[in-house]
Amino acid sequence: MLQHLITQAEDLRMVPTDHDQLTIAVEKIREELQALPEGADIARARVLARWTGIGLLSLGHHDDARVFLRQALDLAEASGNSRAVIATQLNLGDAYRYAGEAENADVFYRRALDGARGQHPELVDFALQHLGKHLMEQGSLAPARAHLQEALRLRTTKGDAGLIESTQAAVDRVELLISHASADTPASEDGAAEAAQWSRRWTSWLQSRTTVWTSARWEEGFPALRDAVRDLTAHERVHPHHLRDQSFPVELLVGMAEEAEKALATDGYLHNGKWNAAVGEAANRFAGQVDLAAVVARSTGLEVDQPHNGVYIAYLEEGQFLDFHLDEFGFGEANLILCLKHDRLTAAAAVSCTVFINADGYRECDLAPGDCVVFDGALTPHGRTPLGVGERVILACFGFRARDQAPRTVNQLPPVPR
Template sequence: MLQHLITHGEDLRMVPTDHNQLTAAVQNLREELQTLPEGTDAARARVLARWTGIGLLSLGNYDDARMYLRRALDLATASGNTQAVIATELNLADAYRYTGEAQTADALYRKALDDARSKHPELVDFALQHLGKHLMEQGNLIPARAHLEEALWLRTAKGDAGLIESTQAALDRVELLINRSSADTAGPAGGDTEAAQWSRRWTSWLQSRTTVWAPTGWDEGFPALRDAVRDLTAHERVHPRHLRDQSFPVDLLAGMAEEAEKALAADGYLHNGKWNAAVGEAANRFAGQVDLAAVVARSTGLEVEQPHNGVYIAYLEEGQFLDVHVDEFGFGEANLILCLKHERLTAAPTVSCTVFIDADGYLECDLAPGDCVAFDGALTPHGRTPLGAGESVILASFGFRARDQASRTVAHLPPVPL
């Protein structure tokens, strides 16, 4: 209705493309709303009230914008139009965000996202986009990036170029703010930022030359990667090792699997195409009772401290995958991925695997529940091949720091090939 008169400014907030034209158009909507004949379909009043509010918000008339958007929300709620309720909640949340009322805005954004997930999945990307920008403005950059990455994934699937461009612009701004924050805290040498950039450049180089989507081409393409990967993995402190028959207590594994499913359902976020959620008490109890650091040390020869971080990871839909990459340095010198659940069809021709690249080629690890694999995620290219029909995987990933804390900086590691 007013889309052609509204764009986004440098701060990604709505602004007029032409202030005078938008002002006139909003006035026309207000007049139409005020003169609607008795008995007019309430849906028309709702649409007029909502777009009047959006136009006023873009013009900076925040108090009036909230008044019209509340009216639109009341009309949507009274009619039982849950799709319109979600859309208007997002607009009203914007109106509060623009005036610095972050708490009210946050509550509205999260309610809209919850309702979209449960009732209108076609609106989830919009709710994620709005909430992501709100979190960005509040300085919560990592969750902001996670929400926007999920929105981008959904919008890419929709194939709407305009929506994709909008989300990519927000993501680019979040990444800029994250990099600035890292530069501010990294110290004179800027080591953290340099390491993060090194990891991202290696990932980009690897993904430009290989992919988990085409395993049949690995043998043909690997010679072009061999020397570069050999130089990179020569610095590994842990070579990939598939650990079977660890005899982990069944009750601890079951407790962690249950915790993972609840965490992913309640607070899961999409990152690089996979679902992530923070580990909790069950994972911490497991790591302590089985002495996970000792498991890594016995199997790899590297003495490590107890895990300093962890995350639950899930692949739940056919085709989900994790392309070849290297982790950022902050996750530790050793990583351990533990399989909590792996469901598959008995007659499936292929199965999704964790995959690694080293100087000898590609290593596939088909992890069954209770199996784990130890490796050096910062220096070992790794990923997961796509899920087949009826397949789902839930994992726990832990990061460990070496006890000797041997210096490892990008200055001593191979540069990204040209």
Template sequence: MLQHLITQDENLRMVPTDRDALTTAAAGLREELRNPATDADRRRMLTRWAGIASTALGDYQSARTFLRQALDLATAGSNTRAVIATQLNLGDAYRYAGETHTADTLYRSALDTARAQQPDLLDYALQHFAKHLMERGDLDGARAHLREALRLRQAKGDAELIESTQAAVDRVEMLLAPTGASAPAESSQWSSRWTSWLQAHTSTHVPHRWNDGFPTIRGSVRALTQHARVHPQHLRNQFPPELLSAMTEEAEKALAAEGYLHNGKWNAPVGDAANRFADEVDLASAVTRATGLDVEQPHTGVYIAYLDEGQFLDFHLDELGFGEANLILCLKHERPAAGSAASTIVFITADGYRACDLAPGDCVVFDGALTPHGRTPHAAGESVVLISFGFHARNRVPWAAGHLPPAPR
């Protein structure tokens, strides 16, 4: 809701990207809360985000008030997922205010509930608790929890989540390093540095400026993408319709029941239909035939959805360990009204920007660790459901960051 207005500082605490804009947006949430007709679910969401905004703005008393209300609403509605998420946010509000005992109680409760009842939220609970441990000085405990979170996020295959946890791991490793020791290994920060540089120089959000901006980044991108093992290939409608339909149904149910919003898109874990699809079509062989790279069956998969006007995914690189090939398959695409441009997956290649408009049943295969990619903003009335798979090459020798071009400075 307000994710685009909040970032993290060097200590991994929430801060505004634009203080005035966040203050205005938070006031809008409070105004909507004054409407007695607002239903319980909407009220819970509004109070939670009002609390998160207050935390980022440094108003911890207001943050605790709003988040306690949100927690009460989540508990009254027997919404376990919302209870966990709100406990983590409330723990942050207490931690930022220096009330570590109460924060510890909230984090541990959320962590225990996630392990027992909502394992797909466990990575979030682990990361929040690890930051708490880090600030208390328990660096070994923080590192152990972050490594567990990183393994879970690598299994989810979400590059932004992986980068977020890797940044926290890097912070702990830096704090653990003896005085005078070098910073964390370059390989642990390589993709995040490239992502930061890419987003400073271009954005999927402003495609009309691409051609003007490309000459300034052409050389750097060419030096990067020449190492890609798989260049973007659009493969059209080659899978059995009945398997696609089963996955689409599973994806919509998972997104409705377990979807979580991160970096502008909805994610949800895959299930039996996705696993059956990968086995029955022998997805590894399909990728091998298309790319010439001999890959194993996918080691990870995640459902992705863009359902709201304006949602987009900015240019980024996946973490180097995610895999040597990615496949994104379109399950459903409800297009905007006539006159509005449809959203597309977009890549930056050595020759410029390449848009890839996937119809249901189409897919694109590429090397996500070495090919900048993202998605342009969705128009009004548009929605799309995708599934993303990650593949390792057989007998692979993973890239080491030291053998790849560093991010420009």
């Protein structure tokens, strides 16, 4: 009704394409709503009230917008139109968010997401998008990214170019914010955005040509990948090293495993098909007491600072996997994945492994508890093969920055193949 007069600003909020035209259009809709006779079509009244609210919101009239959106919500609920209820809850969430009332916005977004997941799966991507942008504005960047990336996957499946573009813009923005938050020194927005896009495009290119899901697909795809991967991994500062028998103190590993289980259960979020959660005191204590920087340096020859970030990762269900991808630059020049738990059936024919691609082919690392693997996640395509029956894997991943080396930039690295 007003879509052609509303667009997104750089902050991803709705604004008029033409302020005067939108003002006139909103006034006409409001007049039509007010002129409806008593007992008129409730559906028409709801649509007019909702679009009046959306238009007023885009014009910056937040309080007035909420009045009409609440009217639309009441009408949707009275008529039993659950789909309209969800859509209007998202609009009300926006109205509160734009007005700076984050707590109220959060309530409406989460109600809408719950309703979409339970009753209208075709609206889940819309609810994820709105909640993701809200979380991003509140500084909850990791959950925001998880919601937005899930929305992007759903919209890619739908194949709607406009929806995909809208969500991709939100994903780009949250990736940029995460890159800034993880950097020790300020980076230009253009440079950070370019780095995020470079990593994402490489990941898309890899996943369009191969997968960890079946070895047959991998074998078929590798000849076409070989030269590109060779050019990419030639820039690695760390080649994958599977480290066994590190003699890490058992009590520290147990403490970290317990912390991971609790964090994943209470604050875990789904990202790229796996569960993630922020590390806490136990992981920080482990990194300091065992001197993880020295572990990386001894195994790779690269001098690094102590880890500047970390995350718990879990694969908990049969069939869960992580397809080949590159990590974002902000995670560091070296990554260390430490296995905290790997439950498996004794009689299983195959087990899930951490996997890498390099110029020579495909390498699997079956990590037992206490084992770790060190690699350059920004330049080494990596993933995890699917879990079998009865498998459960919990990992800790740490990122390290190299000492006394100029930071690498996208201009120094191979462009994504066409």
